[in-house]
Amino acid sequence: MxxxxxxxxxxxxxxxxxxxxxxxxxxxxxxxxxxxxxxxxxxxxxxxxxxxxxxxxxxxxxxxxxxxxxxxxxxxxxxxxxxxxxxxxxxxxxxxxxxxxxxxxxxxxxxxxxxxxxxxxxxxxxxxxxxxxxxxxxxxxxxxxIEIKEFDKIESRVLLSKEFGIDKDIKIILYAGSGFKRKGVVEFLQTLALLESDFHAFVLGKEKNISKYKKMAKDLGIDAKVTFTGPRKDIDYFYAASDIFLFPTHYEPFSNVVLEAMSFENVTFTTAQNGASEILPKEFILKKPKDFSVAKKIDLFLKDEEKLNKTQKKMREISKNFTxxxxxxxxxxxxxxxx
Missing domain, CATH: 3.40.50.2000 (Glycogen Phosphorylase B;)
Structure with missing residues (x-):
């Protein structure tokens, strides 16, 4: 045993x-x-x-x-x-x-x-x-x-738009992880504030000082574009609806959320301080949490539907090597x- x-x-x-x-x-x-x-x-x-x-x-x-x-x-x-x-x-x-x-x-x-x-x-x-x-x-x-699951991106997006009252066609950027300070929510919000394209972002996870991060989103002028959901057991529903997954963590041995996001066809970015970065192509790896050059890369995907779709499929194919x-x-x- x-x-x-x-x-x-x-x-x-x-x-x-x-x-x-x-x-x-x-x-x-x-x-x-x-x-x-x-x-x-x-x-x-x-x-x-x-x-x-x-x-x-x-x-x-x-x-x-x-x-x-x-x-x-x-x-x-x-x-x-x-x-x-x-x-x-x-x-x-x-x-x-x-x-x-x-x-x-x-x-x-x-x-x-x-x-x-x-x-x-x-x-x-x-x-x-x-x-x-x-x-x-x-x-x-x-x-x-991880378990490679089947999903319906359109259906998930419709369900998400109904629950949170957002446009079903808007591009969605996702963060998921508890312990916001270490896992880079400050840098996540700062990156969002630099984007030129329209989007809605979801921040999933458990955090004692969540009001601090909500205030930061307001100070950055993006509070209307960011929804803090707290921890969710139905995280797959968010993965499936999202387009971009950004995880600017300060230290992570190998975060499953990166692999999971990829498997649900998210264009995924994380830091070199995350062991999961080892499975990503170099252009999707931030040198550090405050590597804000990622904002321009995200904008390119949000503005180019064909590039976005092609890369999303590529991300899922990579994830299939890690079952x-x-x-x-x-x-x-x-x-x-x-x-």
Whole structure:
């Protein structure tokens, strides 16, 4: 039996969606597994939860085979889906939050003690090697995989126009991701303000300070063109209706939203700080979150219907190389090597 380790479950988390896809295929293959979560009281600080979870998990390991999606000291396989915290902190700046020290402690243990490490991009593999004394052969790069779905772009656009009262023929630009500061909503809005073409934008995701971003949209003079929806479970409906997906994140190991947007025929842009940029042609990669030259590129697509349609089809074709089936097969090869 494989024990999948994930301390906290959130229905909108990338790791949880990855785990959902992976275990769905494992069920089809009749492979036994369990998922171990924690159930700590909300009043406990996050850093204490992380340490307690690590202690509980490692004390009960015995002969269990641990495939961990969290930083723990005793994984057999550690999937570094959350990236390298030491690198992430370089984008965040100084912080006295003890959670960061806890993550650094557990991260080091996880990388050094795991028999195998799965990195979801070459960017993350390089960052592990740069920061920790890990043999390169211990790290396997397996890109994320998604389910390639069929969809009706016209029908989705009509439904979206009815729900939000927008023109069904207007071009739609989409952002999706929780944690707006790290994932580039400021830069997303600043880019929109530079566009000459008409558009409507949707910002999907969970954010405590959403009023701050709504005010920014108003200050930039684009509030009538931007809808903040909060988190949505029906995200496919937005992907299908949209034309452009812009994700100017500051740090992302490999964001599934990029791959998902591509699969729904969105012309997709993201930063070089996102491991998912490795699957994109160079012209769709921003050098940094504030690479506002992307505005001119987006305008070109919004003004040229033929160019837009052709590139949308190209994006979907690229995404077909990264299915969940391929991801699971490569993941199982790593598991079988150890069990």
């Amino acid at each position: 494989i024990s999948f380790i994930r301390q906290k479950y959130t229905p909108y988390g990338g790791a949880e969606r990855y785990l959902e896809r992976l275990t769905k295929v494992l069920k089809e293959k009749d492979i036994d597994f369990e998922i171990i979560h924690a159930n700590f009281p909300n009043w406990l600080p996050s850093w204490i939860k992380a340490l307690l979870f690590n202690r509980q998990i490692c004390s009960k390991k015995n002969k269990k085979f641990y495939f961990s999606l969290d930083r723990i000291a005793c994984p057999d396989i550690y999937r570094a889906g959350d990236g390298v915290h030491k690198e992430f902190l370089k984008t965040k700046g100084i912080s006295l939050n003890p959670l960061h020290l806890t993550y650094l402690y557990l991260e080091k243990k996880a990388f050094l003690n795991a028999k195998k490490i799965i990195a979801n991009s070459n960017m993350i593999k390089d960052q592990i090697l740069k920061n920790y004394n890990v043999p390169p052969e211990k790290i396997v790069v397996i890109y994320n995989g 969940i089936e391929k991801n699971v097969q490569k993941t199982l090869e790593v598991i079988y090597e150890l069990v």
